[in-house]
Amino acid sequence: MRSSWADSVVNSAAENVAAGSSASNGVATAAKPTRGAYIPPHLRNLTPSSEPPAPAYSGPSSANDRSGYSGNRWGGPRNDSNQTGYSSGGRTGGWNNKSGGWDRGREREVNPFGDDVDTEKVFSEQENTGINFDAYEDIPVETSGDNVPPPVNTFAEIDLGEALNQNIKRCKYVKPTPVQRHAIPISLAGRDLMACAQTGSGKTAAFCFPIISGIMKGQASQRPPRGARTVYPLALILSPTRELSCQIHDEAKKFSYQTGVKVVVAYGGAPISQQLRDLERGVDILVATPGRLVDLLERARVSLQMIRYLALDEADRMLDMGFEPQIRKIVEQMDMPPQGVRQTMLFSATFPKEIQKLASDFLSNYVFLAVGRVGSSTDLIVQRVEFVHDTDKRSHLMDLLHAQRANGVHGKQYLTLVFVETKKGADSLEHWLCMNGFPATTIHGDRTQQEREQALRSFKSGVTPILVATDVAARGLDIPHVAHVVNFDLPNDIDDYVHRIGRTGRAGKTGLATAFFNDNNSSLAKALSELMQEANQEVPAWLSRYAARSPYVGRNRRSGGGGRFGGRDFRRDASFNRGGTDYYSGGNSSTGYGTAGGYGGGYGSGVTSAWD
DNA sequence: AAAAAAG
Known part of the structure; x- marks a missing residue:
């Protein structure tokens, strides 16, 4: 017998799953080792996920309840539905659906794909059907930089690891999208990347796959003994809005399911207490908006010392006037390893040259990748x-x-x-x-x-x-x-x-x-x-x-070049190369259409690819 | 000038 709010949590989580969206903040995947004893993610997940379900709720522990938010307070009866009186129907809304506080400590990872049995059904009913692949076959692609790693044609020819491959299958991603074909090998080769790809083309997976794969394969590194409650994520993904951070988090949870890689999201406007608890349970990949991250850094609850991967989504927005100082603070003035030591990836659909120039401060010998703007501005x-x-x-x-x-x-x-x-x-x-x-x-x-x-x-x-x-x-x-x-x-x-x-x-x-x-x-x-x-x-x-x-x-x-891309590599623009600095390495550079990588044609109907 | 992002 659960208390009523616990029921609402359960119901709400069930609806979440039924709706195909991830029940966020899944509980820890394995017994938490004591701090200091670093266990590589791929070894953390030896506990099978077929544990018995959490026992009936028996009331919040006083320790969990410090914040006062563990109950229904945030999702309470105060009906916030908009003036129209249209409510989303059934959802209690509020924070409790993300809480996980009631069964925390369970060695069970919420299946972000929904019920295992129904996975096929859930996904076949979702939007990932009927993709118009023909529209993408003549997408122009341009790369520049030193020794650009060649694109791949299939997920199979990249060694992403078994668990990740499994999740790619569960997502029904059969073929990588153009940006993924190019960006994933570049990232796996350890290169920094500035990627300009059309909206809705699979950018999230393009930076998540290499990060998850890299963390799984990563060497166990020495955890610096530090303030007891500080956590040390290995990857940081920043985005300009709270909802986008949530969305990236939901995606990343799917991709990292049963890999042992832990993803946590932190953003403003929500109680920080739950986010702190999530962090304490361990974090490999932190998805965040800048303001809340700065808060966490100043409280010394998060350290960037161990960051190996930095990804900026909507990077041009992140570096525009409103955001640039905060981003510089996070990237340059805290304890993050410098460029060249960490690996940095910037993604956006548009990349004005002025912003590219700012962004190059964060990058080291990077590859510029532009994939045509199909999907946002062609006849689609x-x-x-x-x-x-x-x-x-x-x-x-x-x-x-x-x-x-x-x-x-x-x-x-x-x-x-x-x-x-x-x-x-x-x-x-x-x-x-x-x-x-x-x-x-x-x-x-x-x-x-x-x-x-x-x-x-x-x-x-x-x-x-x-x-x-x-x-x-x-x-x-x-x-x-x-x-x-x-x-x-x-x-x-x-x-x-x-x-x-x-x-x-x-x-x-x-x-x-x-x-x-x-x-x-x-x-x-x-x-x-x-x-x-x-x-x-x-x-x-x-x-x-x-x-x-x-x-x-x-x-x-702004974006320069016009034409088929959301931007062109500013290093190739002579006006930026006055004053002695030759940004453009002169290394190999190629412009071609999709088939240059050999991936033209061949999509069967109903085949799904890894769009974001 | 507006919006976003900490509270």
């Missing part, structure tokens, strides 16, 4: 631009939504993501939509973390098939079934536009992106029109006229 996403005055935007949006509804394509299979400029604007548009009979919710930085996560769940589940979002949702989030992205307010930066529309058209599926353009967006006209032209989209004549009038340089100013 139909891009439309409509001239709409600010005052007409709402009614215009309403027309679009009515049309969708009339076509019978609303509901779970037809999610609509609406981007606006400001947090206030998001709240107000959400309210207006709800008043007008369109179930909507919103995600932005003024909402509590619980509200944000609730909104995302409610959107993904189709309960509120419209999500009004600020740029917090622009990058990296993988939301299946987003068929329509509306840029209600266009961003000022074309790269932000690329990331936003990349929320649809994922995993080779088609998507629609509609933008409302007016005089306030004239500075974007040239870049937008060029981008659309590159993607073979129909550019309205009025937009071309705006573009011709535009005093601004197009996207070349």
Whole structure:
């Protein structure tokens, strides 16, 4: 007999699994060795995972309860569901579904794939079906740097280790995606990497596989005896938003299942107590947002001394004005090993040259990899631009939504993501939509973390098939079934536009992106029109006229090069090589199409690949 | 000018 909140934890976890999402923070995989006695991850997992289930809950121990959060307090009855009254149905929400505190110490690892028996079913019903591989066969690939390791064609020809291979199979990843074909061998060869690959193309797996594999094969290293509660992760993965860190964590848990490699996530807006407990149970890979990590470092609960792998997702965002100081602090001013000692990997769909230059501070003799922007800006996403005055935007949006509804394509299979400029604007548009009979919710930085996560769940589940979002949702989030992205307010930066529309058209599926353009967006006209032209989209004549009038340089100013990539290696750009430093090694460099690596063709229908 | 990220 469990207490009622324990039941809600269990139910909530069960729903988590049923929904195919990972029940986060699985409990330790094996008896925890005493600190100081380092046991390599592959030896930690000798305990079979077929242990009896955790016994009935018998109440929190006083030790666990220090924070006061172990109970239902955070997930309590206070209904935070948005003003519409649409709740995500069934979920209690809140933090308790992640707690794991009640059965901590169990030598059981939560199966992130759901029930073993149903694994096939769960995954065959998920989004990883019907991938349009044909769309990826002529993806251009460009690499530069010294002695670039050649790409592989299959997972089988890389020695990732048996346990990891097993998980790749469980994910039904049959073939590596283009970015994975190139990035994984580069990482396994120990090289630093700056990778520029289209949205939704499998970047998460591209940096997780080599990290997990490397940790499993790694030599047992001496753990420095230190402050009792300090933990020493071997890999650090940073991302710019809390939800993205959660998503990466969920993915990494799948990839590391039964490998003995422990993944922990830490981010702000959630109680730190649970994250501290997770860390104490051991961590090999730490996924974090910068603010919370700095907090943990300053409390000396985490040390970066043992870091062997550093990965920055959405690296261009991580190094832009808002984030750069924090990232520099973490990477350069704490106790992380310097570049060249650790291995560093930077990933993003866009890589402005200015940011590349900053990023090269963190890298050592790195390989630059660019994989074409298919998936975010080719014909997989139909891009439309409509001239709409600010005052007409709402009614215009309403027309679009009515049309969708009339076509019978609303509901779970037809999610609509609406981007606006400001947090206030998001709240107000959400309210207006709800008043007008369109179930909507919103995600932005003024909402509590619980509200944000609730909104995302409610959107993904189709309960509120419209999500009004600020740029917090622009990058990296993988939301299946987003068929329509509306840029209600266009961003000022074309790269932000690329990331936003990349929320649809994922995993080779088609998507629609509609933008409302007016005089306030004239500075974007040239870049937008060029981008659309590159993607073979129909550019309205009025937009071309705006573009011709535009005093601004197009996207070349930022990502440079334009064309097929989200960026080109700045080391090859003469303007960056004045002043004596020849960044570009002149080593081998190749540009070619996908088949250069020999991976053209050969996808059977229904075959799944490792998209992110 | 806005958003994000610590509380």
